Amino acid sequence: MTDRPFTETRVVRWGDCDPAGIIYAPRVFDYAMEALEAWYRDVLDVPWMRLVGDMGMGSPMVRAEVDFLNALAADQQVVSEVRVDRVGRASVTYRINGHDGDGRHCFRVTIVACFIDRPTFASAPIPADIRERMVAYQTACGDQ
Amino acid sequence: MTDRPFTETRVVRWGDCDPAGIIYAPRVFDYAMEALEAWYRDVLDVPWMRLVGDMGMGSPMVRAEVDFLNALAADQQVVSEVRVDRVGRASVTYRINGHDGDGRHCFRVTIVACFIDRPTFASAPIPADIRERMVAYQTACGDQ
Amino acid sequence: MTDRPFTETRVVRWGDCDPAGIIYAPRVFDYAMEALEAWYRDVLDVPWMRLVGDMGMGSPMVRAEVDFLNALAADQQVVSEVRVDRVGRASVTYRINGHDGDGRHCFRVTIVACFIDRPTFASAPIPADIRERMVAYQTACGDQ
Amino acid sequence: MTDRPFTETRVVRWGDCDPAGIIYAPRVFDYAMEALEAWYRDVLDVPWMRLVGDMGMGSPMVRAEVDFLNALAADQQVVSEVRVDRVGRASVTYRINGHDGDGRHCFRVTIVACFIDRPTFASAPIPADIRERMVAYQTACGDQ
Numbered sequence: 200m201t202d203r204p205f206t207e208t209r210v211v212r213w214g215d216c217d218p219a220g221i222i223y224a225p226r227v228f229d230y231a232m233e234a235l236e237a238w239y240r241d242v243l244d245v246p247w248m249r250l251v252g253d254m255g256m257g258s259p260m261v262r263a264e265v266d267f268l269n270a271l272a273a274d275q276q277v278v279s280e281v282r283v284d285r286v287g288r289a290s291v292t293y294r295i296n297g298h299d300g301d302g303r304h305c306f307r308v309t310i311v312a313c314f315i316d317r318p319t320f321a322s323a324p325i326p327a328d329i330r331e332r333m334v335a336y337q338t339a340c341g342d343q
Numbered sequence: 344m345t346d347r348p349f350t351e352t353r354v355v356r357w358g359d360c361d362p363a364g365i366i367y368a369p370r371v372f373d374y375a376m377e378a379l380e381a382w383y384r385d386v387l388d389v390p391w392m393r394l395v396g397d398m399g400m401g402s403p404m405v406r407a408e409v410d411f412l413n414a415l416a417a418d419q420q421v422v423s424e425v426r427v428d429r430v431g432r433a434s435v436t437y438r439i440n441g442h443d444g445d446g447r448h449c450f451r452v453t454i455v456a457c458f459i460d461r462p463t464f465a466s467a468p469i470p471a472d473i474r475e476r477m478v479a480y481q482t483a484c485g486d487q
Numbered sequence: 488m489t490d491r492p493f494t495e496t497r498v499v500r501w502g503d504c505d506p507a508g509i510i511y512a513p514r515v516f517d518y519a520m521e522a523l524e525a526w527y528r529d530v531l532d533v534p535w536m537r538l539v540g541d542m543g544m545g546s547p548m549v550r551a552e553v554d555f556l557n558a559l560a561a562d563q564q565v566v567s568e569v570r571v572d573r574v575g576r577a578s579v580t581y582r583i584n585g586h587d588g589d590g591r592h593c594f595r596v597t598i599v600a601c602f603i604d605r606p607t608f609a610s611a612p613i614p615a616d617i618r619e620r621m622v623a624y625q626t627a628c629g630d631q
Numbered sequence: 632m633t634d635r636p637f638t639e640t641r642v643v644r645w646g647d648c649d650p651a652g653i654i655y656a657p658r659v660f661d662y663a664m665e666a667l668e669a670w671y672r673d674v675l676d677v678p679w680m681r682l683v684g685d686m687g688m689g690s691p692m693v694r695a696e697v698d699f700l701n702a703l704a705a706d707q708q709v710v711s712e713v714r715v716d717r718v719g720r721a722s723v724t725y726r727i728n729g730h731d732g733d734g735r736h737c738f739r740v741t742i743v744a745c746f747i748d749r750p751t752f753a754s755a756p757i758p759a760d761i762r763e764r765m766v767a768y769q770t771a772c773g774d775q
Contacts (some may be wrong), residue, residue: 213668213679214511214661218561219395219461220684223502224404225376229367229646236645247707248646248652253365259414260368265407270464274508274678317363320414356525357535358517358655362705364540373502380501390562391501417535417650431608454723507683507749512692513664516657539651548656551697558691558752567713608702 203339205242206280207234213273221270228265231295231308234279242281243332254326255317261290262311269305276300282338286330289314289322347483350424350474351378357417365414372409375439375452377400378423386425391409400467401459405434413443420444426483430474433458433466493530494568495522501561509558516553519583519596522567529568533621544611545603549578552597557587564588571625574618577602577610591631635771637674638712639666645705652747653702660697663740666711674713675764688755689747693722696741701731708732715769718762720745721754 215226240246250256271277277297284292290313297306316323325333337343359370384390394400415421421441428436434457441450460467469477481487503514528534538544559565565585572580578601585594602612613621625631647658672678682688703709709729716724722745729738747756757765769775 210669212665214664215504216506216512217501218392218504218506218508219401219403220506221403222643224378224407225369225372225502228407228409232367232369232646233644237642240706248362248705252652257363259363260409260411260412263368263372263407263409265372265404265409267404267406270403273680274672315485324344354525356521357649358520358657361645362650362652363647364536364650369646376502377500381498384562392508392561417536417739418528506680507689507691509691511664512695513657513660516660516695516697520655520657536650545651547651547653547702548697548699550699551656551660551695553660553692553695553697555692557695 203337204280204334206278207237207240208276208278209233211271211273211275211277216273221272224265224267226304227267227271227297228263228308230277230279230297231265231306231310234281234295234297235293235310239283242336243276243329245329251317253337256323256326257315257317257320258291258312260310261313261317262309264309266307267305268307269299269303271299271305273299277305282340282342283333284309284342286325286333286337291325291333344419345376347480348424348426349382349480350422351381352420352422355415355417355419355421360417365416366417368411371411371415371441371450371463372407372452374421374423374441374453375450378425378439378441379437379454382425386480387473389473390430395461397472400470401461401464402435402456403459404454406453406455407458410451411449412451415441415448415449421449426484426486426487427477428453430469430477430481433468435469435477435481491624492522492568492570493526493624494566495525496564496566497521499561499563499565504561509560511556512553515555515559515585515594515595516551518565518567518585519553519598522569522583522585523581523594523598526569530624531617533617539605542614543605544614545605545608546579546600547603548598549601550597550599554595555593556595557591557593559585559587559593565593570628570630571621572597572630573623574613574621577612579613579621635768636712636714637768638710639668639669640708640710641665643664643703643705643707643709648705653704655696656699659699659703659729659738660695660740662709662711662729663697663738663742666727666729667725667742670713674768675761677761686758687749688758689752690744690748691747692742693744693745694741698739699737700739700749701735701737703729703731703737709737714772714774715765716741716774718757718765718769721756723757723765 217223505511649655
């Protein structure tokens with residue numbers, strides 16, 4: 200079992216920064232999604248490709264909030280921590296916190312996603328085994 | 344003078360969509376920023392390159408909120424409308440609404456940005472002429 | 488009928504430029520693909536979504552060559568012209584030339600793509616009606 | 632000293648794939664650039680930010696060639712190996728080979744970059760210490 204909370208580490212890329220020399224704001228959302236995707240794969244054991252392909256479901260975003268706390272620049276390390284805020288019947292709220300290599304809190308991203316059947320896009324309950332793992336993770340992180 | 348409110352039109356790209364066949368969520372934030380950038384250039388007459396290069400300032404994002412109201416897919420037209428919600432002394436709040444070609448409301452993005460001096464990154468008041476144009480635009484849109 | 492050769496016009500985005508102040512090189516490839524995608528939609532009348540979804544085919548890239556002739560910077564206009572170099576039985580070669588607003592030649596991209604059946608990924612001949620339109624376009628451009 | 636040849640490992644992201652379910656072609660160029668950037672930082676000890684910021688130089692791309700040998704899909708591991716093909720006076724040719732987790736050769740990218748002074752963009756010789764490290768790396772890889 201991997202450590203709790205789960206973190207994803209990466210380096211800020213040159214191409215993710217803009218002519219002002221700092222990260223282009225939308226890339227922060229990309230980094231948070233990248234951490235969430237890794238969490239699905241490594242913690243829930245449900246790669247998005249399987250969720251969409253084999254399980255005939257999807258989990259589109261409903262809402263996202265991004266707080267830009269400290270600017271990131273190229274070559275900085277970013278450690279993104281994934282937490283589960285709330286697990287509903289057919290939706291879930293994640294919180295992704297990004298810190299740089301010196302431990303400065305750089306961003307906080309809150310994402311609300313729902314679950315749907317495909318191809319109807321009708322709302323669907325979170326599959327029981329996925330829901331269980333989400334709650335277990337939440338508990339392991341002391342968030343419940 | 345261009346029409347009020349200002350809109351930016353584009354088409355959803357194939358490469359902006361994911362294996363689920365709809366737009367990858369962070370790209371919505373990219374589309375909103377693209378509209379905001381065009382608004383700076385065309386309405387305020389202050390391309391970001393000039394703000395950063397010639398004026399020695401910057402306007403980093405402080406917070407962003409994205410509501411995903413209807414999924415977008417490749418080849419759909421997106422019309423993004425830029426509105427100014429609030430003009431402060433050293434910060435401003437924008438609202439970008441995206442509609443598809445059939446007029447469906449697809450996303451609403453709220454962005455709070457501050458103004459800074461470069462390279463100190465110290466908070467700075469919005470330059471008077473830029474602030475005036477922001478308020479004039481807000482008035483022309485009936486938002487004040 | 489749209490003009491020949493077909494062109495796609497866009498503006499270089501702030502977020503496509505890097506801390507050196509010019510376009511991040513891979514974005515040039517993105518611009519060329521964007522023009523090619525628009526050409527499929529507007530000239531061939533085959534949006535990629537239809538090619539992949541309804542027709543059960545695909546046209547993955549086999550090889551790409553990019554010549555960076557003049558650097559592009561934010562706010563510059565880019566006019567990308569699509570030409571067809573060679574239409575084979577199951578593959579096609581495109582050439583996309585990008586010029587800025589002053590007519591400077593900024594990039595030349597050559598792309599070789601093949602046609603495949605999905606989901607087998609087996610090589611497939613270009614559908615006859617698509618092939619005809621490709622050749623007609625090539626002729627209309629004086630490239631044959 | 633890190634191993635020779637230098638490799639950069641990553642996972643193909645969901646957001647880098649398109650509705651056909653495989654990597655969107657321009658993202659392969661992004662992956663190659665990411666590996667090259669890491670090689671500059673870790674092997675040459677010259678992060679691009681220092682090259683551009685402190686040293687007042689730049690190394691824009693002149694030409695790139697990408698061979699797409701096998702399609703990559705989300706969740707696959709990609710190991711990108713950086714090799715130096717040719718070190719000239721003011722230009723250098725890199726070769727980046729990407730293999731998936733099963734060792735399949737997925738892409739080969741050749742990049743020619745030149746060196747310039749900033750802000751004049753005039754051609755400049757590769758700084759002696761950087762050139763030495765490039766040649767030493769080339770030798771260590773058995774490419775010379």
